Amino acid sequence: MLRIAVPNKGSLSEPAAEMLREAGYRQRRDSRELVLPDPDNDVEFFFLRPRDIAVYVGAGTVDVGITGRDLLLDSESQAVEHLALGFGRSTFRWAAPVGEMSDVSHVEGRRVATSYPGLVAAYLAERGVSAAGIVRLDGAVETATRLGVADVIADVVETGTTLKAAGLEIFGDPILRSEAVLVRRTGTDEPTGLDVLTRRLQGVLTAREYVLIDYDVPLALVEQAVAVTPGLESPTVSPLHNREWAAVRAMVRRSETNRVMDALYDLGARAILVTSIHACRL
């Protein structure tokens, strides 16, 4: 039975449960449940703090887990990224009071507040910058400079609203681009059942990223139309009752739907229909 760790709280918790539900797994109804067996799918879920998940996976006490890439790298555990999951996207960035710093070299000799000391120390060491110290805080890191415990912070930024409200501005390149990831232990055989979980999650990712497009097009234009919608392997082209026309079906990236529909219409395609993909295996 594959043991899967899932965030029990925080911003990754709900979207992780949603993705697993879409992949056909049982999910808990009560947020106080800590363990949930799913015998039909031969897996067992453990609801743990996202920060601890890489630690459990690295120690081998659970087989795989969902956590943030930033938390994985901060953990310095034996866990590695297996599959990026496309939700919980954020950047991890430097910030300081407005107008004070513009480059990571300015962190030299200054005090840094962060919830990710491992990640920050590794980043600074790689660039040969010595901070005066790293102050580890659990949250609300943006307040640290105002309260005088640090000169600069390194923290998760999504919209930038929290930083702005604290009178801070980002500087330097992003330390990291993070998102939720499925992690597994390094240096051991792949756990039994991970192949099925991976295919199911990839199915959800594809169903979210792609739509199906159907249209009718004059036979003479099929080649040009297919060049606009090449699909993943090859589009389906079917005859229509009117023998001078064909029906085409292909997968298209959701983000490109309208551009593709416009191009097909301009070419002469008609009855262009777009439908969501509910589930898939490629």
Ligand SMILES: Nc1ncnc2c1ncn2[C@@H]1O[C@H](COP(=O)(O)OP(=O)(O)OP(=O)(O)O)[C@@H](O)[C@H]1O
């Ligand atoms: N505002 C946000 N937008 C996107 N991802 C975020 C945001 N805040 C935290 N994360 C991500 O969530 C993970 C941290 O989860 P964690 O549960 O420890 O903190 P949290 O989501 O901030 O919850 P809380 O602070 O309520 O405990 C990290 O991978 C981080 O990148």
Ligand SMILES: O=P(O)(O)OC[C@H]1O[C@H](OP(=O)(O)OP(=O)(O)O)[C@H](O)[C@@H]1O
């Ligand atoms: O760029 P924004 O959209 O403002 O989001 C980023 C903020 O969200 C998270 O904080 P959270 O609300 O989890 O509080 P915390 O600092 O106590 O973890 C994160 O730690 C940042 O502070």
Ligand SMILES: [Mg+2]
């Ligand atoms: Mg938080």
